Amino acid sequence: MADGREARDGGTLTVALASDPDKLDPSLAQTLVGRTVFASMCEKLYDSDEDGQLVPQLATELPEISDDGRTVTFDVREDATFSDGTKLDADAVVTSLKRHRDIAGSARATELGPVEGVEATGPYSVRITLKQPYTPLPTVLADRAGMVLSPKAIEKYGKNFTNHPSCVGPFKYKERVGGDRIVLVKDDKYYDADAVHLDQVIYRPIPDGNVRLANLRSGDVQIGDQMTPVEVTSVLTDPKLKLFNSPSMGYQGIGINVGNTKGLGEQPGRIDTPLGRDVRVREAFEKSLDRKLINKIVFQGMYEPACGPVSPKSAIAPGVRASECPERDVEGAKKLLKEAGVKTPVRFEYTVNNTPEDIRLGQVVQSMAKDAGFQVSLRPMEYASMLEETDSGRYDAFRSGWSGRLDPDGNIASFLTTRGAMNAYGLGDEKIDELIARGRTEGDQGERAKIYRELTEKVNAEHTLIYLYRQKNYVVAGKDIAGLRVYGDGLVRVKSAGYAR
Incomplete structure (x- = not known):
């Protein structure tokens, strides 16, 4: 979705982010909010x-x-x-x-x-x-x-590039104050500098969506990223604000630690918990969840239930989606726990982002799982800190999500390959590795669809990454902001943005 109005030159635009980005180093970064900042200073x-x-x-x-x-x-x-x-x-x-x-x-x-x-x-x-x-x-x-x-910056700063990032882009890095702001200024060396209107862009992490909305209404920020359905409903009746939305190519779900004992990129080990060592316990946990009800209670019915990694926008999606997501089955969950011979309630900790929406999600998951014989304790954390904990394997289960890529490999390989760069779950399965490798080399779309259908079935059978829902990308801007672009990748593009003429 794009605003086609022309913007005047000059001014500062403040963008409210849902969390504080991780490293401003494209080699090391993992977060969507970080990608939004990169969209303004690091072209591809x-x-x-x-x-x-x-x-x-x-x-x-x-x-x-x-x-x-x-x-x-x-x-x-x-x-x-x-x-x-x-x-x-x-x-x-x-x-x-x-x-x-x-x-x-x-x-x-x-x-x-x-x-x-x-x-x-x-x-x-x-x-x-x-x-x-x-x-x-x-x-x-x-x-x-x-x-x-x-x-030159790579050679000079090495791994400290994150504090001195230098790329090609409409804006360049000026400063970062952790937890408060990232400031970019217009780069006059940029090859298309005449198309850039703003003098400066400031990114501010504001995890609470209600606070982001209040700042939008007061004019302290001009763009609110990743707005939740609760705020979106309110925005629809506000004549001073404009809503941008696009379907997400990613997914949100729950990741379970089944082998991450030494951190990312290491050989999977043994997690000696009922949830980590027995697939029947993980399947029982998934059976306790009602995706449709989660969407209704937590997200006002404005997202979509999901049960696989392949984006509906992908060219091969029609050949991959074989059936609807499974319904909740509490009795089936109880039966699996009995077969597994585990003591109930099965206790584990669920780490979530410390936003109101994620905490609500955690509470609903907690309540649903209790009906089947689980006792879930919530551990809210700031998002970047949560990533550090989960990457290191210091967790039982966490709210895992990905902003998504058009090619299905981009939603799968880094997360589910044994020793994958972002495999925080410690999953190691030779058949999954084989299917991922085949999907990467196959050029025929029909054959790729067959591979990814089998791969999805195999991944779902492990119940290690439980896919729950697909977000929509909701971005809110003041009506006086022109030239803003929000596409299916979820990035807020401000190259041509500014204040309306």
């Missing part, structure tokens, strides 16, 4: 447009792929400059891609795992060599793995 080789189609951004055209699928070539812009004054060229792309793939703790490692080599074949020409055909690569390069970083 490719981007998605309003229709979800891939378009060049720092690359000059869509990539050329060899007949055997193992060589990918493209050129990059000759007029782009990083915020620190360094020129963008093919060598900078090579340096960034290798860093994304290889740096310790990289969240991009699984996405770029099939990349065997990257080289500059000319001043602005890049060749990627793959270990095997890798169908998702172009869409991977349209997210953080495709963000090109200043090689």
Whole structure:
């Protein structure tokens, strides 16, 4: 959804985020709110447009792929400059891609795992060599793995790049005050600076949606990101505010620790709890939940129940969705717990984000699970801190979610591959790994649909990542804000935004 009105030059725009972003380093970052900040300061080789189609951004055209699928070539812009004054060229792309793939703790490692080599074949020409055909690569390069970083800043700051980020973008980093604000200013070196109207963009984490809405109404902020259904209902009757919405390509659910004993990227170990060691207990927990009722009670019926990772917007979605989500089955859950021979109530801790919406979700899950023989205690945490805890394996279950990608591999591989870059669950299953690998190399859409249908069934049978619902992307802005764009990837794009003429 886009506002087509023209904006005047000048001014500061304040965007209220649902949480504080994690590291401002595309190689290491994991959060959607972080991606929203990156959208203003770190352009990618490719981007998605309003229709979800891939378009060049720092690359000059869509990539050329060899007949055997193992060589990918493209050129990059000759007029782009990083915020620190360094020129963008093919060598900078090579340096960034290798860093994304290889740096310790990289969240991009699984996405770029099939990349065997990257080289500059000319001043602005890049060749990627793959270990095997890798169908998702172009869409991977349209997210953080495709963000090109200043090689000068990489060399100077190393892992401290997060405090000195330098990319190509309409705005450049000025300062960050943890928990309070991230400030970006217009970058006059940007190749399309004439299209940028604002002098400055400030991102403020405001976890409580009611407070975000109050700040919108008072004019202290001009854009509210990730607004919840409760606030959206109120906005619809406010003549000073405008609602932007788009379907999400991601999912929200509950992740269960089944093997994360040493942290991300490590070989799965043994979690000696009823929930962690016995799939029947996990299945019983899932049977205790009513997805439709959760949507109605917590989200005013404005989201959609979900029971798999593949986005309905994906081209292969019709061939993957074999049936509706299962209904709640309390008696079936009790029977499974009896078969498992566990002492009831089964006690475990459920870690959630400390927002009112997530706490409400936790309370509903707590109540439903109690009926089947579970005693769930809630552990609300600030979102970035929650990620640190869950990545390290210090949890029983947590509210797990992902903003989503058009290619199904982007919703699956990093999370469910054994030792995947974001596999916080400690899941390790050879059959799942095999299906993920096949899905990555298969080019035929019909065959891919069959693979991902089987993969979805296999993942769901593990009951390790329990898919619950798909959000809609709700963004609220003041009526005087023009040029704002919100697409299906959930990002708030402010390059062309500003105050209406």
